[in-house]
Each structure stands twice: as C-alpha cells, then as structure tokens.
Amino acid sequence: MKRKRSTISIAFFILVGVVPFAAAFIYALLYSFGIVGVVNTGFTTQFWETVITSGEFFKSFAYSALIAALSVIISVSTALWLTLKFRKELDKKFLSYIIYLPLAIPGVVAAFFTYQLLSKSGFFSRIAYQFGWIQEARFFPDLVNDQMAIGIIITFITVVVPFFLLLFLNVYKNERIQELSELSASLGAKPNQVLWRISLPVILHKTWVLIVLYFIFLLGAYEIPLILGQESPQMLSVLIIRELKQYDLSKISEGYVAAVIYTVTVSVAAVILFSKRKRIAHEA
Amino acid sequence: MKLSWKPYILSLLVILIIFPFVYLVLLSFASDWQFPNLLPSYFGSRNWQMVVGSENGLLGSLTLSIIISLSVATISTLSGFILSRTVSYHSKKHTLTLLTYFPYILAPVVFGACLSYFFLKIGLFGTATGVVLAQFMIAFPYALIFFSSFWGNRTKSFENLVSTLGGSQWQSFSKVLFPMAGGMLLICFFQTFLISWFEYGLTSIIGVGKVQTLTIKVFLFIKESNFFFGALSCCLLIFPPVLLLYINKKYVFNKLI
Numbered sequence: 265m266k267r268k269r270s271t272i273s274i275a276f277f278i279l280v281g282v283v284p285f286a287a288a289f290i291y292a293l294l295y296s297f298g299i300v301g302v303v304n305t306g307f308t309t310q311f312w313e314t315v316i317t318s319g320e321f322f323k324s325f326a327y328s329a330l331i332a333a334l335s336v337i338i339s340v341s342t343a344l345w346l347t348l349k350f351r352k353e354l355d356k357k358f359l360s361y362i363i364y365l366p367l368a369i370p371g372v373v374a375a376f377f378t379y380q381l382l383s384k385s386g387f388f389s390r391i392a393y394q395f396g397w398i399q400e401a402r403f404f405p406d407l408v409n410d411q412m413a414i415g416i417i418i419t420f421i422t423v424v425v426p427f428f429l430l431l432f433l434n435v436y437k438n439e440r441i442q443e444l445s446e447l448s449a450s451l452g453a454k455p456n457q458v459l460w461r462i463s464l465p466v467i468l469h470k471t472w473v474l475i476v477l478y479f480i481f482l483l484g485a486y487e488i489p490l491i492l493g494q495e496s497p498q499m500l501s502v503l504i505i506r507e508l509k510q511y512d513l514s515k516i517s518e519g520y521v522a523a524v525i526y527t528v529t530v531s532v533a534a535v536i537l538f539s540k541r542k543r544i545a546h547e548a
Numbered sequence: 549m550k551l552s553w554k555p556y557i558l559s560l561l562v563i564l565i566i567f568p569f570v571y572l573v574l575l576s577f578a579s580d581w582q583f584p585n586l587l588p589s590y591f592g593s594r595n596w597q598m599v600v601g602s603e604n605g606l607l608g609s610l611t612l613s614i615i616i617s618l619s620v621a622t623i624s625t626l627s628g629f630i631l632s633r634t635v636s637y638h639s640k641k642h643t644l645t646l647l648t649y650f651p652y653i654l655a656p657v658v659f660g661a662c663l664s665y666f667f668l669k670i671g672l673f674g675t676a677t678g679v680v681l682a683q684f685m686i687a688f689p690y691a692l693i694f695f696s697s698f699w700g701n702r703t704k705s706f707e708n709l710v711s712t713l714g715g716s717q718w719q720s721f722s723k724v725l726f727p728m729a730g731g732m733l734l735i736c737f738f739q740t741f742l743i744s745w746f747e748y749g750l751t752s753i754i755g756v757g758k759v760q761t762l763t764i765k766v767f768l769f770i771k772e773s774n775f776f777f778g779a780l781s782c783c784l785l786i787f788p789p790v791l792l793l794y795i796n797k798k799y800v801f802n803k804l805i
Contacts, residue, residue, distance in 0.1 A: 269717070273634035277644070280627065281692065284685045285651045288662035346561075353558055361794065365565055368789035370746035372763050373782045376770060377568050380575065380779075385583040387571075393584040401583050426565075477653070484655025486749040487763075491770065501655045501749065508661045523658050534649045 289527055295520040303513045311517040320496075320503070321522045327497040331413050332482035335420035340475055342421070343428035348463060351436055354429075366426035371419075375491035378419045382407035408492050415492035416499070420482055427478075428471075435470045436463075476537055480530060500526055569786070575779035595780050606765060606777070610784050613745060613761040616676060620683045621741035625733055628691020628740075630721075635692065636699035645696060652689035657749025659686065667754055674758040682754040683747055687740040694736050698729055738792050745789065 291300065296311055298304040315321050346354070354363060369377075381387045389404040398404050408415035436442070444466070445458045453461070468475075489499035498506065504526060507519025576595055581588035599606045635644045651659060660682055664673065672678030706728070710720040726733070748763040755764065762785045769778035 270634060270638075273631060274638065276627075277631045277634060277692075280685070280688055281631070281648050281651070284663060285647075285654070285659070287666060288659055291665055292662045350554065350558065350561075353554065359558070359562070362562055362565055364793050365569070365790060368786050368793050369568060370748075370763065370785060370789075372746075372748050372766050373572070373785055374568075376766060376778055376782055377572065379770070380571070380775065390584050390586050394586055480653055484658065486655060486657040487767075491767075501657050504658050505661055505749075505753075520662075523662055526658060527654060527662075530653055530655075531650050534653045535646065538646055538649055 289524070292520045292523045292527065295517055296524050298517060301513075301517060304517060311521050315518050315521040315525075321525065324497045324500055324503045325526075327413075328483050328500045331416055331420070331499065332479050332485075335417050335424060335482055336475060336479045338417075339421050339424035339478075340428055342425050343432050344464070344467065346425075346429050347432040347436055347467070348459070351433060354433060363426060363429060366422070367430075369423070371423060371485065371487040372491070374419050374423050375488045378415050378422075379408055379491060382415055382418070409494050411494060413489075413493065416489050419488050419492060420485070423488075424478060424482070428475075431471055431474065432467055435467050439466050439470060441466055473537060476533075480533055484526070484530065572779045572782045572786070575776060576783050578779075579776045581776075595776050598777075599780065599784075605760065606762075606781060606784065609760050609762050609765045609781070612676065612759070613763075613785075616680055616683065616759075616761060617741045617744040619680045620687050620744035621737045623680075623684055624687035624691045624740040625737045628688055628736065629695050629698075629729065629733060632692045632695035633699050633725075636696055637704070645693070648689040648692050651686060652693065655749070656686050656747065657753060660750035660753035664753055673754065674756040676755075676759050679751050679755045679759045679761070682750050683744045686747075686750065687743045690743060691736050691740055694739070695729070695732065698732055703728070738795070742789055742792065745785070 294300045295304070298306060298308040298311065353359060379386065383389070384401045384404045384406075386404075386408075388407075389398065389401055392398045392404060393401075406414075407418075441463050444462050448458050448462055449455075484501050485499065486501040486505070489502050493499055493502060497503075500522075504519055504522045507522060508516055510516065510519070574591075577591055577593065578588035579590045579595065635641060635648075638644055663682065663685075667673045667678050667682070672681060703725070706724050707720050710724055715723070746763065747761075748767065751759065751761055752764060752767070755761070757764070760768070762781050765781045766778055766785065769775070769781060
C-alpha cells in the first residue's frame with residue numbers, strides 16, 4: 265500500500281515537474297529539424313545551418329551575456345560595498361524595512377519607471393530642458409532603446425542590488441563575520457587582510473551559486489529588454505520570441521533552433537552548478 | 549572634527565528607494581503632461597475614479613490577477629509540500645531534484661512558447677485556466693526546492709513516531725507535518741503568489757492577450773502611450789507585494805541561503 269502510494273506520488277511529480285519541460289524541449293527539437301510544424305515537410309538540418317551561419321543568434325547571445333555579466337558584477341560590487349560599510353545602519357528599524365521595498369517592484373514596473381525617467385521626453389530630459397542644458401527633446405542622450413543598453417543595465421542593477429544587499433547582510437549575520445573579523449584583528453590582522461581574507465571570501469563562498477543563478481536569470485530576461493531594448497541586436501528571450509511569433513511561417517523553425525540552443529546551454533549550466541553545489545555540501 | 553559622509557549616502561539610498569513609489573503614485577494622479585513642462589497640467593483623482601468605473605477594465609484585471617495568483621500559490625504550495633516529501637525520501641533524490649531545476653532556471657517566456665502547442669491542443673490556450681496551469685509549472689519547482697530542506701532525519705523521526713503510535717499517513721500530515729511546517733507553508737505561499745503576480749512573458753504567450761492580468765495591462769498602456777494609466781496599473785501591481793513583504797520579510801532570506 266505504502267509502496268503504491270509512493271509510486272503514485274513519483275508519477276505525479278514526473279507529470280508536473282518533468283513532463284512539461286521534456287515535452288517543450290522535444291517539440292522544439294523536432295520543430296527545429298523540420299519534423300513537426302505547419303509548413304515543414306520532413307527532416308532537415310537547413311534551419312540549424314541558417315541560424316549558425318547567419319550569426320544573429322550568437323551575436324544576441326554574446327550581447328545578452330555581456331549585459332548580464334556587467335549588471336551582475338556592478339550589482340554584486342555595490343551590494344558588497346553597502347553591506348561592509350553600512351551594515352550597522354541598515355540594521356536599524358526604519359532602514360531594515362525600507363531596504364525590502366524594492367523587492368516589491370517587478371521587472372515590468374522597473375522598466376516602465378526607467379522609461380519614464382530616461383526617455384527623450386522623460387523626467388530627466390524635462391529637468392535638463394529647464395536648466396537650459398538641451399533646447400529640444402531630441403538633444404537628450406539616448407539612454408533607453410539605445411545601442412549600449414544603458415537603460416537595460418541600469419534597470420537590471422536597480423532590480424538586482426536590493427536582492428544582493430539583503431542576501432549579503434543576512435550572510436554577514438548568519439556566518440558571524442563580525443566575530444570572525446574581531447578575532448582575526450585581535451590576532452594581528454590588518455583591516456585590509458580582514459576584508460580580503462575573511463569578509464569577502466566567506467560572503468562570496470556562501471552566495472556564489474545565487475550570483476551565477478542571477479546571471480542566468482538576466483541572460484533570459486524578457487520584459488525589461490522588451491521595453492528598453494533596441495531592434496538589433498536583441499537580448500536572447502526577445503529574439504527567440506520575435507522569431508517564434510513572426511508571420512513568415514517558414515522562419516519559425518529558426519526560432520526553435522535558437523530556443524533549443526538556449527535551453528541546452530542553460531540546462532548544462534544547471535547540471536554543472538547544482539552537482540558542484542551538492543559536492544560542496546557533502547564536503548562541508 | 550572629522551565629518552562623516554555616511555548619513556549623506558544613506559539619505560541618498562532612502563531617496564532612491566522611495567522615489568519610484570512616490571513618482572508612480574504622482575504619475576497615476578496626473579494627465580496631460582506635455583514636454584517640456586516639469587509638472588502636469590492636470591493633477592487629481594480622475595484616473596483613479598475610472599478604475600472604479602469599468603471603462604479600462606483595470607478593476608477586472610486586478611480581480612483576475614488576484615484569483616490567478618491565489619490559485620497558483622495554493623496549488624503550488626500544497627503540491628510542492630507533498631511531492632517534495634516523496635522526492636526527498638527517494639533513493640534518486642539528487643537526480644529528481646536536478647530535474648526540477650530545469651524549468652526553474654529556463655526563461656519562463658521561452659518555456660511557454662515551446663509549450664504553447666500543447667496548450668492549444670488541450671484547449672487551454674487563451675484561457676485563465678491555461679495561465680494558471682502555465683504559471684503553476686514555474687511556481688511548482690520553486691515550491692519543491694523550497695521544501696526540500698524541511699524533510700530530514702528529524703521530520704522522519706516524527707513521522708515514525710506517529711506510525712508507531714498507530715497514526716495513519718493522513719493523521720501524520722494533518723496533526724504533525726502541516727503544523728510543523730506552518731511558517732514555511734506561509735512563506736512559500738507568499739513567494740509563489742509573487743512569482744505569479746509578477747509574471748508577464750509566460751502569461752502573454754499562453755493568455756494570448758485575452759487573459760489581461762495587471763502586468764499585461766501595464767504593457768498595453770505602454771504600447772498605447774497612456775503612461776498615466778500605466779502608472780496606475782503599476783501602483784496596483786506593487787502595493788500588495790509591499791504588504792506581503794512586510795509580513796514575511798524576516799523569513800525570506802533565511803530560507804534562501
């Protein structure tokens with residue numbers, strides 16, 4: 265009876281946790297090779313060749329990876345600096361609540377807000393006009409839908425910094441870094457040594473999986489680059505959805521090629537990341 | 549006397565945090581704001597009054613978002629709790645857990661686009677039920693991973709004790725496990741509620757614009773360049789989470805590390 269119940273549970277787990285992902289992946293794979301699809305006629309590697317030779321997907325991948333890496337590096341550095349400099353102040357009642365507020369802002373709202381502030385007719389442009397720095401809206405620099413993805417990076421940073429700040433403050437407390445620092449100082453360590461050999465290694469060792477996870481999340485971010493991005497190159501998810509939703513049905517398979525490459529890359533990253541995490545947990 | 553720069557940085561931090569909330573609330577009360585005016589020509593409650601009247605469907609979107617998020621949170625939390633027990637006690641625990649990470653780590657919008665064919669086939673494309681099911685598929689892995697730390701030797705000992713004393717599995721769940729996991733269940737409910745509440749990409753793909761949650765509304769207003777109603781939708785979108793975060797802020801991060 266117990267065994268039967270366990271089998272049913274596992275079957276249900278596979279049905280809701282594994283089957284949808286497997287079905288989505290297999291469907292995308294079959295579509296990318298022309299085996300399924302409205303206008304496809306049979307197995308072909310033509311779509312894969314087109315995607316690989318055109319280079320647009322890989323350009324988009326590199327562009328997304330660069331934006332995600334830059335945003336994560338700046339966010340983690342800022343959050344670390346704030347944690348190490350202001351941890352006592354941020355522990356006080358008012359500030360300890362205030363720093364949670366940004367978590368209530370979803371990506372779509374953050375992108376909307378950035379657009380309101382940084383677009384050519386946005387709030388900062390109006391201020392620049394009032395100060396006489398610009399004579400017309402078009403003279404305001406391109407900060408959204410721009411080539412350098414400044415709007416996207418700023419929004420990513422504003423969304424990610426609060427998360428890492430709260431995370432690092434908790435690690436600082438839970439790992440008793442204050443006590444460790446005092447102990448090393450009493451043993452003769454200089455402030456610089458305490459920072460580079462105690463505080464930073466402990467915090468980063470404890471949170472590196474989440475840092476890498478955030479890089480992967482930003483790599484596949486959709487709403488923010490959809491509102492603040494440009495036509496070309498586009499970030500990965502925006503490019504994939506654009507390809508999948510286009511009117512030219514013969515091109516949809518190329519969208520599925522992109523989706524398959526992205527899914528395989530992210531899945532391999534997940535396997536490496538979590539098997540490594542498991543090993544570290546065992547060693548600890 | 550050495551002047552400290554810390555209060556200035558902290559004041560700037562507080563302003564940066566509060567500014568978006570204040571700006572969006574003010575923008576939601578405004579209309580007719582031409583460039584280069586620094587202030588709008590109209591400032592009043594007209595936009596908010598329209599929410600009560602159903603002209604723009606915002607009240608409907610708010611209700612729909614609440615129903616979808618509550619459904620996703622309830623189903624994900626309960627199924628995540630029960631199934632995480634099966635996974636945690638299974639001999640292939642690590643492989644099964646790894647499998648749950650795949651949908652969790654993948655961009656929901658890409659996941660949804662690849663799944664849309666199946667939703668079309670089972671007749672759930674463009675329906676609220678379809679959106680609930682799709683959001684459940686990304687909230688469930690979170691719930692499952694979240695509860696995996698609950699099932700250990702201590703919990704197993706309690707279950708064995710109930711069994712030794714003649715209790716059934718149902719009694720074990722209802723009298724021991726659910727009360728023991730009360731706090732965690734609440735946090736998981738909040739988190740999965742937020743996953744659903746903030747979701748845009750997957751909802752837009754599976755809902756095909758017919759299921760207009762608040763995030764979809766924000767996008768529609770941006771497309772129409774109706775920034776005042778966009779700001780109003782943003783306000784409706786961010787204030788419920790502010791309340792939820794206040795309630796469970798103490799626990800959020802302890803469970804993440």
